[in-house]
Amino acid sequence: MSTVKIPIGPQHPALKEPVNFTVEVDGEQVVDAKVRIGYNHRGIEKAAELRTYVRDIYLLERVCGICSHSHTTTFVQGVEELLDEEVPRRGLYIRTIVCELERLHSHMLWLGVAGHEIGFDTLLHYTWRDRELVMDFLEMISGNRVNYAMNTIGGVRRDISKENIPKIKKGMDIFRERLNYYLKLCINEPTVLKRTQGIGVLPPDIARKLGAVGPTLRASGINMDCRKDDPNAAYDEVPFDVVTWDTCDVFGRVAVRILEMVQSCNMIQWLLDHLPKDEIRLKLKRRVPEGEVLSRYEAPRGELIHYIKSNGSDKPERVKIRTPTLANWPSVEYMLKGGYIADVPITIASIDPCLSCTDRITFVNTEKEKTWTMDLESLRRYGIEFYKKNGR
Amino acid sequence: MGLKDKLVTWARVKSPWVFHMNTGACNACDIEVIAALMPRYDIERFGIILVGSPRHADVMIGTGSITKQMTPRFKRLYEQMPEPKFVIAVGNCAISGGVFKGCYNIEGGYDRIIPVDMYVPGCPPKPEAIIDAVAKLIGKLQGG
């Protein structure tokens, strides 16, 4: 059996991001895979120690543009715990509403990108058009489509006005109808099924052993969700179900994300109906007493954790961030084994990787001593052609 | 301008081909660039196509501050673009480093490495601002 080592520098499908994989292949099948990350390392943890807590909110918001509110929520609730202060209920509810709106926009973005990966560009255009509905609501509430700057230490910065509440609720009804359409589409459309069923299989015991999180883990039947296990903000009050699926493959991850979006629509409507009459923020001290806190939140991609240590001044001693994508990389290495080269883009995309960097995929045929490069765009086209030829 | 030059300028103005490059950003600017291509804003009605390789591109749209690892690759990609080429730096990070100025592993803004033609400020700039920048660039192209 002759194997060929292929370095892959993937990009997040439409969002070129770098990660470098070295993939060993035998013919068309992948035998082994190793990941090398770090092309988007910006030194944020160090910068967070040199800035005050308030400035850190704006720094951490830009760790990732797609889940910016997740990072600020986790950070701010950690600092609030260190200060031992209760945020007013209305502030918590609004924080949760924006969290769920972010989940909607992130999953919808992913659905379009996954469609693009399997050559289903119509899905990309449809989903991103529907996503604009959520972006409009985010702009209505916070003033910006991305990087909303809603969180502050002690609550949220803006209120949701009475006139906007019925508009958002009606928008959620429309969105839910579109989601039902996408669910029917994914279950019935043969192209989608053939490119996602049985691909990127991750059995539940391996998923737990390798430390997978988020929809990747829930599609393998494990119901781990920080919103239920360690509820923060208003999650201990709003009723919702943890969505799991037991096919352990890429199709399971698609299904989990669509159903989670339906749950989010329901949650947003419930929260808007039950918004308490209250303040939205407390004015808190700038100096944080010495202590340490573990702050956790279920970001759209999985469990996000901030470990914050304070030293009595207005700057943190240590901010440790572990994003969900880092936890999922070992699972990707496992999932690529045994699949075809053509499945590589959709398998990597199925964990919804959040990196930033572009890199190339270098193919090395050690037997023939030949090297050639393919960027992810070409690899994606290669995959589509491969499946067309093989009757999929 | 001779006939050949006029033809080439007309082709470029009618349909600039764009290459999107992310050099270490948080993705906020990237999703707004992609949103500009999507049905709501639809930059494609101006004849703009996103291409996968710098060798086919007239315009590079770059987002993100440059990490030290990306600097040599970035220069290489810029050199692969055929003349005449234009660069649009989208977002505060591409202009000056943005929030990450002063962090280790960050080089800074784009104009430290390559010449930039258009700066689009914002964190992130809205798709309308990006379309405005491309339209202004087309106007510049028309000027010869």
Place this chain on the structure above:
Amino acid sequence: MSEPEAEKAKPKPKPSSKEDEKLKAEIEKAFGAAVEVWIPRAKRIFIKVKPGDHRKVIQWMKDNWDVQHVTTISGVDKGETFEIVYHLYKYQGYRTYPNIKTEIPKNNPKIETIVDILPSANFYEREAHDLLGIVFENHPNLKRLILPDDWPEGVYPLRKDWLPEGVE
């Protein structure tokens, strides 16, 4: 479907840490004076151990509580020492988050790996090695994880005595 005109919302009561207390008793029974356990709030158990004992405690947690998930491993530079915190997750039964702390001297930052017990610790140990210079003995692949390839050897950015250029 809206609530009737509500009075000002009452603050929520803090969740109880009774279950965590039971787990604390279990650990103290198994390890006695070798561990120092405290519970700052519900669902957070902190355990302080000596550097060699961390493997025993983690193995015990795997065998008795079916702990398999390492959330992350934090390294903190405390000046003369490094404090290493293993953040774990107990999934079966009552779900809570045990955290194991240990301290090693900065001039000899070595500690045994836990990758053979909990494979999900792999990347986090590499990250701590990359950024702080902590050596995890017997780790199968302690190579660079996130710093660039041409970053100079022996320079650890997250140590307190290192500052980026231009910052005083």
